[in-house]
Amino acid sequence: MSIEFVTALLGVLATVAFAVTGVLAVAEKRVDFFSAIILGVITAVGGGTIRDLVMDVPVFWSQDLLLIRVALLSSVITFVALSFFSKPQIHKSFLYIDGLGAALFGMSGAMKAYEFGFAWPLGLLVMGVVTAIGGGLMRDILTGRKTLLMSDEVYAVPVVIGIVIMGVMFKFFPAYDSEALVVGTVVAFALRSAAIYWNLSLPPWFTTQKK
Amino acid sequence: MSIEFVTALLGVLATVAFAVTGVLAVAEKRVDFFSAIILGVITAVGGGTIRDLVMDVPVFWSQDLLLIRVALLSSVITFVALSFFSKPQIHKSFLYIDGLGAALFGMSGAMKAYEFGFAWPLGLLVMGVVTAIGGGLMRDILTGRKTLLMSDEVYAVPVVIGIVIMGVMFKFFPAYDSEALVVGTVVAFALRSAAIYWNLSLPPWFTTQKK
Amino acid sequence: MSIEFVTALLGVLATVAFAVTGVLAVAEKRVDFFSAIILGVITAVGGGTIRDLVMDVPVFWSQDLLLIRVALLSSVITFVALSFFSKPQIHKSFLYIDGLGAALFGMSGAMKAYEFGFAWPLGLLVMGVVTAIGGGLMRDILTGRKTLLMSDEVYAVPVVIGIVIMGVMFKFFPAYDSEALVVGTVVAFALRSAAIYWNLSLPPWFTTQKK
Numbered sequence: 001m002s003i004e005f006v007t008a009l010l011g012v013l014a015t016v017a018f019a020v021t022g023v024l025a026v027a028e029k030r031v032d033f034f035s036a037i038i039l040g041v042i043t044a045v046g047g048g049t050i051r052d053l054v055m056d057v058p059v060f061w062s063q064d065l066l067l068i069r070v071a072l073l074s075s076v077i078t079f080v081a082l083s084f085f086s087k088p089q090i091h092k093s094f095l096y097i098d099g100l101g102a103a104l105f106g107m108s109g110a111m112k113a114y115e116f117g118f119a120w121p122l123g124l125l126v127m128g129v130v131t132a133i134g135g136g137l138m139r140d141i142l143t144g145r146k147t148l149l150m151s152d153e154v155y156a157v158p159v160v161i162g163i164v165i166m167g168v169m170f171k172f173f174p175a176y177d178s179e180a181l182v183v184g185t186v187v188a189f190a191l192r193s194a195a196i197y198w199n200l201s202l203p204p205w206f207t208t209q210k211k
Numbered sequence: 212m213s214i215e216f217v218t219a220l221l222g223v224l225a226t227v228a229f230a231v232t233g234v235l236a237v238a239e240k241r242v243d244f245f246s247a248i249i250l251g252v253i254t255a256v257g258g259g260t261i262r263d264l265v266m267d268v269p270v271f272w273s274q275d276l277l278l279i280r281v282a283l284l285s286s287v288i289t290f291v292a293l294s295f296f297s298k299p300q301i302h303k304s305f306l307y308i309d310g311l312g313a314a315l316f317g318m319s320g321a322m323k324a325y326e327f328g329f330a331w332p333l334g335l336l337v338m339g340v341v342t343a344i345g346g347g348l349m350r351d352i353l354t355g356r357k358t359l360l361m362s363d364e365v366y367a368v369p370v371v372i373g374i375v376i377m378g379v380m381f382k383f384f385p386a387y388d389s390e391a392l393v394v395g396t397v398v399a400f401a402l403r404s405a406a407i408y409w410n411l412s413l414p415p416w417f418t419t420q421k422k
Numbered sequence: 423m424s425i426e427f428v429t430a431l432l433g434v435l436a437t438v439a440f441a442v443t444g445v446l447a448v449a450e451k452r453v454d455f456f457s458a459i460i461l462g463v464i465t466a467v468g469g470g471t472i473r474d475l476v477m478d479v480p481v482f483w484s485q486d487l488l489l490i491r492v493a494l495l496s497s498v499i500t501f502v503a504l505s506f507f508s509k510p511q512i513h514k515s516f517l518y519i520d521g522l523g524a525a526l527f528g529m530s531g532a533m534k535a536y537e538f539g540f541a542w543p544l545g546l547l548v549m550g551v552v553t554a555i556g557g558g559l560m561r562d563i564l565t566g567r568k569t570l571l572m573s574d575e576v577y578a579v580p581v582v583i584g585i586v587i588m589g590v591m592f593k594f595f596p597a598y599d600s601e602a603l604v605v606g607t608v609v610a611f612a613l614r615s616a617a618i619y620w621n622l623s624l625p626p627w628f629t630t631q632k633k
Binding site for chain 1: 333344348358367371
């Protein structure tokens with residue numbers, strides 16, 4: 001598999017995942033079709049847009065409308081299919097899909113920073129985290145939810161670990177860049193899934209509430 | 212009327228409208244003069260700023276301070292005249308003025324995207340919506356209100372319809388571009404005004420709360 | 423002292439100050455290490471990032487990782503030392519440090535706008551205010567606090583006065599630019615500190631609640 005293909009595929013998957021979470025976030029509120037679709041699209045392209053603005057490269061969806069189309073279509077399908085979701089399922093699937101999107105976007109953001117010669121490893125880490133959480137933060141802010149940074153869930157940690165592993169592989173095994181992308185994504189998503197499944201929380205010494 | 216003149220005039224009107232809503236949003240809270248003015252200015256120039264950042268053109272108010280001056284002046288006048296507004300009037304006028312600003316900014320954003328060769332019609336629609344709601348979303352987020360995307364009002368729909376009509380006119384009657392701008396704006400504002408006046412809400416099948 | 427040195431020093435101090443407030447903002451909530459660090463870094467570099475995006479210059483931390491490193495280190499130290507802060511002290515120190523950061527960033531933002539030939543005085547004022555409050559607004563929005571624009575505290579006024587004094591000195595005593603930077607910062611921080619210390623509030627005619 002070429003690195004271009006893997007990157008493109010990850011981008012499409014992450015876009016679908018985040019668009020779905022954007023619409024699911026308003027599933028239990030009375031929001032009209034267009035607002036739900038706008039939320040889905042903002043959630044899907046928000047992180048990558050911040051990444052591109054900061055990197056001073058053309059915003060990815062200004063050149064190629066593929067991912068905007070994917071985000072629109074995913075949002076519409078999610079809206080139409082909302083009645084098939086029962087509430088507990090919505091909540092659970094929402095968490096996993098959001099975790100997958102964050103893992104995928106985190107790796108693709110760090111990858112893009114690496115390609116553009118950002119400093120290793122700090123530049124990759126910052127751009128990966130921005131890309132991973134930017135869209136989700138916009139979703140949470142726009143819908144009035146507690147932002148994902150404020151929950152005590154194991155959310156940012158898996159993405160950070162995935163990026164570090166991928167970054168180390170980039171550095172020491174540069175010939176295996178698409179493998180590194182896949183490994184980083186799988187690690188980040190596996191850790192996040194484990195945290196959701198077993199309802200893991202971080203040890204008290206690892207949070208601001210140490211008392 | 213030349214298209215430049217119509218665009219400029221719409222830009223000034225939209226700036227006044229949004230600056231007013233930014234200050235009115237804190238009319239019933241205890242906010243100092245400078246904070247109120249900053250809110251007015253952010254609301255007025257926020258949507259266009261996001262549009263220009265995404266389009267990678269110089270931010271409109273970095274080259275020409277006219278619209279910043281208009282936003283500042285409108286905010287100051289609104290602040291000074293606040294005591295003349297009684298509360299129900301504030302609320303009603305706020306809704307209409309906000310609708311006018313959204314219609315004006317939506318069309319001017321889509322127009323700018325069209326001039327810069329964005330894809331028709333999706334690129335125009337995305338940039339028009341971003342410009343129309345960007346400043347209002349910033350206002351709602353900064354003042355802690357429920358964002359306009361979360362209300363069950365007929366808000367985004369009129370702007371989308373106006374942009375679609377304008378975009379179709381651009382495509383098939385390119386000689387009438389300033390007329391298209393005016394028609395799109397009038398349609399969007401008329402639909403929004405009708406929704407406010409008759410207190411229209413969207414049919415249940417058109418919202419996320421279908422049950 | 424050269425102006426480059428003074429600007430760099432102010433930048434480091436402001437970065438430390440805002441990073442600390444970003445972590446302190448979640449001191450009483452249960453937030454994990456990585457989320458706290460991300461908040462600290464966003465608070466520290468957020469205002470300058472918006473400034474650079476709007477000015478269309480490379481984002482300051484994409485070229486030189488010094489301030490990102492300073493933000494990271496300050497955030498980590500604040501996190502580790504959180505248990506040494508008792509609650510009333512946290513609150514008080516938070517207010518002063520935040521005021522110092524706003525003063526420092528306000529002046530450095532206006533300075534950068536001046537160097538890049540923005541219009542005097544309005545361009546300097548807008549960019550200074552954006553830089554001063556951008557990071558703090560992001561912090562407040564992400565942590566779900568009432569944004570600093572919505573409090574009735576004397577917050578924006580000192581920064582505005584400091585920038586005006588500095589701008590006047592730039593204009594009429596251009597040889598003393600580093601002195602102007604220091605004077606503007608000292609004035610802004612002194613006014614803010616006085617407001618915190620004596621619990622000053624703005625006169626009613628200066629707020630939206632005139633009744």
